Amino acid sequence: MSYKIIEKRDLSPQIFLLKIVAPAVAHRAEPGQFIILRTDEYGERVPFTIADFDREQGTVTIIVQVAGKTTMDMQKLKSGDSVLDFAGPLGMPTPLENIKKAVVIGGGLGTAITYPQAKKLKSLGAEVTMIAGFKNKESIILSEELAAVSDKLIITTDDGSNGLKGFVTDRLKEELESGELFDEAIAVGPLLMMKAVCDLTKQYNLPTTVSMNPVMIDGTGMCGGCRVIVDGKPMFACVDGPDFDGHKIDWDIALKRQNALKSQEKRACEEGTCRIGRSNING
Amino acid sequence: MANMSNIKNPMPEQPADVRNRNFSEVTLGYSPETAIDEAQRCLNCKNRPCMNGCPVGVKIPEFISLVANGDFDGAYDKITETNSLPAICGRVCPQEKQCEAQCVRGIKGESVAIGRLERFVADYHLNHKQDVPQKRKSNGKKVAVIGSGPSGLTCAGDLSSMGYDVTIYEAFHTAGGVLMYGIPEFRLPKSIVQKEIEKLKDSGVKIETNVIIGKSFLLDELLDTMGYNAVYISTGAGLPQFLGIPGEALNGVYSANEFLTRINLMKGYRFPEYDTPVYCGKKVGVFGGGNVAMDAARCAKRMGADDVYIIYRRGMEELPARAEEIAHAKEEGIEFLLLKSPSEFVGDEKGNLTGVKVSDMKLGEPDASGRRRPEIIENSEHLIDIDTAIVAIGQSPNPLIRKTTEGLETTNRGCIVADEDGATSKPFVYAGGDAVTGAATVILAMGAGKKAAAAIHKKLTAQGETL
Numbered sequence: 001m002s003y004k005i006i007e008k009r010d011l012s013p014q015i016f017l018l019k020i021v022a023p024a025v026a027h028r029a030e031p032g033q034f035i036i037l038r039t040d041e042y043g044e045r046v047p048f049t050i051a052d053f054d055r056e057q058g059t060v061t062i063i064v065q066v067a068g069k070t071t072m073d074m075q076k077l078k079s080g081d082s083v084l085d086f087a088g089p090l091g092m093p094t095p096l097e098n099i100k101k102a103v104v105i106g107g108g109l110g111t112a113i114t115y116p117q118a119k120k121l122k123s124l125g126a127e128v129t130m131i132a133g134f135k136n137k138e139s140i141i142l143s144e145e146l147a148a149v150s151d152k153l154i155i156t157t158d159d160g161s162n163g164l165k166g167f168v169t170d171r172l173k174e175e176l177e178s179g180e181l182f183d184e185a186i187a188v189g190p191l192l193m194m195k196a197v198c199d200l201t202k203q204y205n206l207p208t209t210v211s212m213n214p215v216m217i218d219g220t221g222m223c224g225g226c227r228v229i230v231d232g233k234p235m236f237a238c239v240d241g242p243d244f245d246g247h248k249i250d251w252d253i254a255l256k257r258q259n260a261l262k263s264q265e266k267r268a269c270e271e272g273t274c275r276i277g278r279s280n281i282n283g
Numbered sequence: 284m285a286n287m288s289n290i291k292n293p294m295p296e297q298p299a300d301v302r303n304r305n306f307s308e309v310t311l312g313y314s315p316e317t318a319i320d321e322a323q324r325c326l327n328c329k330n331r332p333c334m335n336g337c338p339v340g341v342k343i344p345e346f347i348s349l350v351a352n353g354d355f356d357g358a359y360d361k362i363t364e365t366n367s368l369p370a371i372c373g374r375v376c377p378q379e380k381q382c383e384a385q386c387v388r389g390i391k392g393e394s395v396a397i398g399r400l401e402r403f404v405a406d407y408h409l410n411h412k413q414d415v416p417q418k419r420k421s422n423g424k425k426v427a428v429i430g431s432g433p434s435g436l437t438c439a440g441d442l443s444s445m446g447y448d449v450t451i452y453e454a455f456h457t458a459g460g461v462l463m464y465g466i467p468e469f470r471l472p473k474s475i476v477q478k479e480i481e482k483l484k485d486s487g488v489k490i491e492t493n494v495i496i497g498k499s500f501l502l503d504e505l506l507d508t509m510g511y512n513a514v515y516i517s518t519g520a521g522l523p524q525f526l527g528i529p530g531e532a533l534n535g536v537y538s539a540n541e542f543l544t545r546i547n548l549m550k551g552y553r554f555p556e557y558d559t560p561v562y563c564g565k566k567v568g569v570f571g572g573g574n575v576a577m578d579a580a581r582c583a584k585r586m587g588a589d590d591v592y593i594i595y596r597r598g599m600e601e602l603p604a605r606a607e608e609i610a611h612a613k614e615e616g617i618e619f620l621l622l623k624s625p626s627e628f629v630g631d632e633k634g635n636l637t638g639v640k641v642s643d644m645k646l647g648e649p650d651a652s653g654r655r656r657p658e659i660i661e662n663s664e665h666l667i668d669i670d671t672a673i674v675a676i677g678q679s680p681n682p683l684i685r686k687t688t689e690g691l692e693t694t695n696r697g698c699i700v701a702d703e704d705g706a707t708s709k710p711f712v713y714a715g716g717d718a719v720t721g722a723a724t725v726i727l728a729m730g731a732g733k734k735a736a737a738a739i740h741k742k743l744t745a746q747g748e749t750l
Contacts, residue, residue, distance in 0.1 A: 024499045038456055044549065044558040045456070069558055085456040087493035217549065217559075220454050220495060221681055222464075222521040223541035229532055234525065239683070253532045256634025 002082035003037075006059065011141040014066045015109060016075060017051070023058030025050075025088040031116035032094030032211065032243050035060060036219045038085040039073055045217055046070045049113040049188075049242070050089060060088070063112035063141070090219040091242045094186070094209065096120050101127045103175060103182045103206075104150070105168050105197055107189020108134060113211055114188050115142055118149040127151050129175060129182070133168035133193070137161035169196045176204050184209065187246065191255055198246035210246035212237045214257060229253050286323035289392030294399055299614035303584045306468045306552055309611060310374075315355070318403040322351035324388060325395045332385040333397060338730030339366045339437075343382055343397055350400055359408040362401060367440040367483075368433065368729065370409060370475045373402025375466060376726045377605045409478055416485035422446035424743055427511040429496045429684065432460025433725045434716030435517035436480065437732030438739075439488045445740050449488045450511075454495040457548065460519055461717075462725070464548040465540075467578050469585070470608075473547075497683035502691070506711060512746075513711045513739045516699060517732060520678040520717035526570060530628030531674075535564060535636030539571070539579045539675035546582050564670030567591045568639055570625060571675035572601070575722075577608040579673045580617045591617050592667070596624040596644050596657045622646070624657065626664060628672060638668045678722045696721065705735030706742075713739055 007019035025035055034049045052061035064071055077083070094117050102121055106114035111132045118128050130150035134140045136159050147153050154171050155163035164171065168189075175182075185208040187197040194210040201208040216226035219238045226237040229250035235241065295311040296302070302309050313321065325347040333343045342361055349358035362369045378384075378398035386394030426442050428435045431453040439449045457463055462476045484490060496502055496518075505511045523538035525531050542561070545551040549559035563586035569579050572595035583591045593612070595602065598621050602609055613619070623641040630636050643663035646655035680697045692700040692708035698721055705713040715731030717723055 024494055027499065028501075042550075042557045085493050087454065087456070087495060087499075089498055090495065217541060217544050218455065218521075220498075220521065220683060222523070223544055224523045224525065224538035225541045227532060234532065250532075253634065257532065257534060259534070259633070 002084050003086040004082050005077055005079055007061075008077060008079045008081075011063065012139045014139070015063060015112075015141055017061060017063050017112075018074070018077065019052075019059050019061045020083065020086055021058055022060050022086045022088075025060045025086060026053045026055050026058050029053040029055075029060060029089040030093030031096065031120045032113075033089035033091045034213075034219070034242060035062065035086060035088030036090065036216075037062075037083050037087075039070060039077075040084050043073075043084070044070050045085075045219070047090070047213065047216055047219055047238075049211065049213065050116065051112045052116055052119075060086075063109065065109040087219070091238060092240070094120075094211075094243050096124060096126075099124070099126045099184045101129075101180075101182050102184045102186060103129045103131065103172065103180075105172060105185065105187040105189070105193075106130070106132045106146075107168055107187075107193040108139065109141075110187075110189030110193070110211070111142060111146065114186065115145055115149065117186055117188075118146065122149045129180070130154065131156070131168045131171045131175070133157070133171075133189070134162075135159070167196070168193060169200055172197065172200060176200070176206070182206055186210075191251065191258060194246060195251040195255075198249070198251075202247050208246040209243050210249065211242050212244060212249070212254070213242060214254070227257075285326060286320060288324060289388075291324075291393045291396040291399070292317045292321040294396075299611075299616070302469065303581070303615035306585055308472050309469050312406055313399055313403040315353070315403075315407070318350055318355075318400060319353060321396050322347045322400060325351070326387055328387055332387065333382040333395075336381040336383070336385040338381070338726045339372075339733055341366050341369075341382075341401070346404065347395065347397070347400060350404060355404055355407045356412065358404045359412075362404060365733075366729070367437055368479050369401050370405035371433070371462060371471060371479060372726055372729070373398050373400075373405055374471050374475075375605075375724075377724060379606050381726070409475070414482055414485070416482075416487075419444055419446045419487065421448055424448065424512045425450070425510055426513045426515065426739060427452060427505045427509070428515045428517060429502070430454075430460055430516070430518040430716075430718070431458035431480070431490060432517060432519050432716065432728065433462060434519070434718075434728035434732040435460065435515065436483060437729040438515045438517060438715070438736045439732075440483050440486070441733055441736035442739060443483070443486055443488045445736070447740075447743075451488060451490045452494045452496050452500075453490060453492045455548065456492050458490050458492060460517075464544045465575065465578070467543065467547055467582055469581070470578065495683065497687040502684055502688045502712070512743055513713065515705070515732070515735050515739065516684060516707070516712065516714035516718055517716045517728070518681050518684060518718045519728075520722040521681040522679045522697070523674070524677045524679060525674055526625060526676060528625055528627050530630060530636070533628050533630040533636045534634050535562070535630075535670055536628055536672045537674065539569075539575045539673050540678065542579055542673050543575070543582065546586070552582075552586060561586060562671070563588055565589045566669045567671040567673065568594050568625075568667065568669040569673045569675055570594050571677070572597065573603045573675065573677075573722075574605055574608055575678075576673075576675035577604045577612045577617075579675050581608075581612055581615055583671065583673065584615055584617060588671070592620045592669070593617055594620045594623050594625065594639075594641065594667075596622065597654065598622055598646060601646075601654050620667070622657065624659065629666070636670055636672055638666045639672060640664055640666055678717070680718045680721065703734065704738035705731060706738060711742070 716728030
């Protein structure tokens with residue numbers, strides 16, 4: 001079994017979009033859920049959050065940032081190529097019902113994950129303020145798509161090369177200070193960004209949902225590698241999440257766990273050989 | 284003339300100090316001559332006590348007497364009348380608690396080596412015979428099997444041979460369930476599992492990998508919109524239990540499921556040829572005393588650990604693992620730290636595991652399970668240095684189907700409630716194996732698959748007659 005890529009688009013030098021034919025995944029996919037893919041028989045099982053889906057077409061879109069061996073290999077894939085395995089949808093959908101006014105905060109690649117959430121919020125009639133933060137001008141992605149699903153779009157860059165200069169938390173603080181009354185914040189991005197957002201929203205008693213993306217293997221609750229400490233209790237990001245109440249997460253443990261396996265990933269990148277190209281033989 | 288030797292023909296195996304550094308199979312199997320010699324130890328008892336010990340009712344004396352006569356093909360046919368996975372059962376069944384425990388030869392000396400003979404016959408067949416796939420005439424009825432472990436494979440095989448159109452749904456990218464992700468290569472070579480699965484596919488069973496029932500499709504969809512007449516749930520016990528002590532989120536603390544899945548299913552022991560890494564330190568503590576604990580400990584040794592400890596709160600007598608696995612583990616240099624119970628994992632400032640605090644235990648009165656209850660000895664807490672911990676204290680059934688299926692009764696421990704035949708609280712839905720019993724053995728799961736297949740056939744036949 002293999003899953004065909006029908007669209008590959010570079011969004012920035014390090015970020016690209018893949019639209020993949022996977023009807024069994026598209027069938028019940030919802031915003032906030034994820035898939036697990038394996039490029040070929042030697043590959044790792046790697047989770048990616050669903051960035052978009054089309055049930056009629058039977059397609060699922062993921063947005064990928066080059067971060068390690070597998071994503072380096074994936075960057076070389078082209079439209080018409082296939083990946084060997086593509087399973088999902090996994091995890092619980094983001095609870096978006098009954099939200100009237102939301103602030104959605106995306107950082108870097110996390111912005112891609114907030115897109116389907118903002119899209120669904122709009123379709124449910126909510127007012128959406130979107131704050132999207134990037135490193136610099138070159139790394140901005142999905143600005144048109146985000147504009148289409150938000151009432152107010154604020155783009156920031158760390159170096160000020162496009163949009164406002166500063167971090168998403170600076171803009172979020174301005175919004176909150178100005179007296180905007182949101183009933184929910186949704187933050188997706190690097191752990192440190194989500195932690196900073198939560199530290200801020202806690203001061204305003206603004207309920208905040210974050211999306212955790214730890215290392216995992218099966219995605220069905222089997223390995224326990226993705227455990228996150230929430231309210232003092234271990235939860236599995238794959239089946240209990242990936243979304244959690246950001247004010248209850250033990251961020252210190254989450255950050256330390258993220259560092260695990262880092263040296264091995266480095267070794268995989270350095271010693272492992274890229275197999276994309278060869279994969280066309282079996283895929 | 285029976286062979287009256289009081290001991291089994293020994294199993295050839297790799298030397299312990301060689302095999303504890305490779306992942307090749309530990310035991311090498313009988314030669315035809317040894318198999319015939321061992322088979323001649325069987326007295327062919329009229330009342331066949333050994334068969335009472337077999338959950339799938341293999342006709343043991345009959346197949347053994349065929350082996351004694353050198354008719355290995357005949358012996359294979361005899362075994363497969365009731366057991367579709369003999370190469371697997373011959374390797375992983377706890378024979379000493381089942382068939383061999385009932386063997387008359389075991390009264391004075393060692394029992395007949397029934398497991399080794401079963402394995403010999405199955406391997407001989409796999410190596411010498413090309414199976415001609417026998418596609419049965421379809422009866423036009425569809426059954427979905429959820430999960431492709433031993434229970435699902437057995438149920439699917441039996442239903443397919445009765446003429447059903449069977450599809451197995453598997454969440455992973457490879458079929459085989461615990462046979463692939465749990466049991467290591469050195470105990471059950473994956474090529475053997477895949478050969479058995481290929482045979483099943485050749486006979487007409489369809490396997491859909493990467494489909495998670497409860498997520499991709501709901502169980503109710505299988506019955507309501509996808510045209511299945513019945514469903515068999517054999518999703519196993521995949522949810523790892525943790526110790527629930529402080530420090531369990533430190534880096535270097537694994538569930539046995541994660542450690543074994545990385546190594547077995549993802550072939551992490553061949554990293555970086557395969558992409559999945561396995562971090563395994565130099566001093567490894569494995570918590571638990573079952574087969575999974577033995578497998579994890581022996582894998583850790585092979586991954587290059589200097590010291591591997593089995594840390595178990597009861598004594599040697601109470602270890603639930605198969606006798607052969609305990610013996611092999613000892614030979615390979617695994618240390619058994621018995622009557623010790625962990626209370627806390629400790630780590631450094633980076634969040635990496637550096638040790639475990641344990642207390643000594645003593646055995647008190649028997650508990651509900653009949654085993655003597657371990658009790659803490661006051662003020663005995665001490666620290667053991669470890670940099671990797673593997674928690675192997677048990678698994679519970681996966682909740683994905685339970686959480687997404689209305690009207691499917693489960694116990695407070697998450698096990699699906701099913702009767703003797705596997706029938707659940709939901710019409711046309713059957714369940715068996717670890718999903719019903721909690722973590723048990725391959726052969727019990729297979730037995731449940733067989734019973735459910737027969738019950739599904741009975742139910743669907745009766746339904747057909749009333750239409």
